[in-house]
Amino acid sequence: MKRKKKTSAEILADRVLEHVLKHQLEVGAHIKEVELSKILKVSRTPIRNAFLHLQNSGYLIKKPNQGFFLEKLPDQNLTSPRLGNENEHPDLDPICYNIGQEYLSGKLNRSFTENDLINRYQLGRKSIQEALIAMEKDGWLSRNIGYSWEFNEFISSPIAYAQSYRFRQLIEPEALRETGFTVDHTRLQMLRMSQIDILNNDQKLVSAADMFNAGVLFHETVVAMSGNVFLLDALKRVNRLRRLIEYNVNGKRPIPRKECEEHLHLLSLIEEGNLVEASSFLESHLERTAKEKEEIAKNLFG
Structure with a gap:
């Protein structure tokens, strides 16, 4: 079943809970609309909707003529879900950037072999092969006939x-x-x-x-x-x-x-x-x- 997208109030509610964790607020702390609206740079109306959501979820309690207070602490492992695309561009191993940067600075030839990199960086063949495959997948390199690799001109010009x-x-x-x-x-x-x-x-x-x-x-x-x-x-x-x-x-x-x-x-x-x-x-x-x-x-x- 496709997961239902979060509403703006739910997104902001997550951000309020992240603020609670970041600043190590304790149960009973006064959670102020004006303060959170300035921190999150949104108007008080959406913040108020987020507070109501947190009240319904049991995180906040509203006291007459006083405002909202922290009723319970969020999970320490709380992570606010982003757009879901972050893993589409996972960070590469540092060796990939070392290889690429040395090429861009003229220290590494455009065409090279696995053995060239093994000798240059004093790494095992498996580590070099994994780096080359990752760079090929990202479009940095092309595999030549035989054992050599070549940087694509696109990223070096x-x-x-x-x-x-x-x-x-x-x-x-x-x-x-x-x-x-x-x-x-x-x-x-x-x-x-x-x-x-x-x-x-x-x-x-x-x-x-x-x-x-x-x-x-x-x-x-x-x-x-x-x-x-x-x-x-x-x-x-x-x-x-x-x-x-x-x-x-x-x-x-x-x-x-x-x-x-x-x-x-x-x-x-x-x-x-x-x-x-x-x-x-x-x-x-x-x-x-x-x-x-x-x-x-x-x-x-x-």
Whole structure:
């Protein structure tokens, strides 16, 4: 049986419970609407609906003229379900990135054998084979006749890197113009929470892996609402192929506030049904992002 999608109130309720765990609140703690609405960056009405859901679930109790209080603690293993796409882009073994980065920096030839890598990295054949298969699956490598492997030109060329963003500018805005585009408010709300998580990050720097995966999840979810499987498949392929470049380009970087704020604005346009305006905004967003990334990438390609 297909699992029923969570409502916005249920999603926010999960986030409230995560807040309880993160701050180690105790039973009897005053859970304030105003405070949570600021933390989660939503209005008080959806927060109130989330509180009512938690009251019905036994987590909160409402006291007359006082507000809501914590009635019981959530499970310590509570994990708020995201969009379900995270495992679609699982992180690769670090050796994969070492191999790819050495190639991009000119330390490794485009064509090589298993033995070349075994001798270079002093690893067992099984570890190298598993890394090569994983990179082949992600589209980084092609297997040649015999025992050699070769990096695909797509991920090693500054021209191709720029073209990948241009390709995204062509297909992603058009996805919003598809006649079959369906606004899924639950998925949009989950995306919103993900972006707010990044903005609320207490760390000054964020990892390239986290930002890449969050961005992929965001853009693929929006395109998926078009109902056009060809547009979605094309975007997924591009995202697989640009992962190594993105990790090199970003490294550790400050919280990308402008990127997150633009994502949130795009979500608002979609939620309001302003799809034509959303399409134009997405195109300009991708154009700005491309210029930013390409400027940083100049150092990578020399």
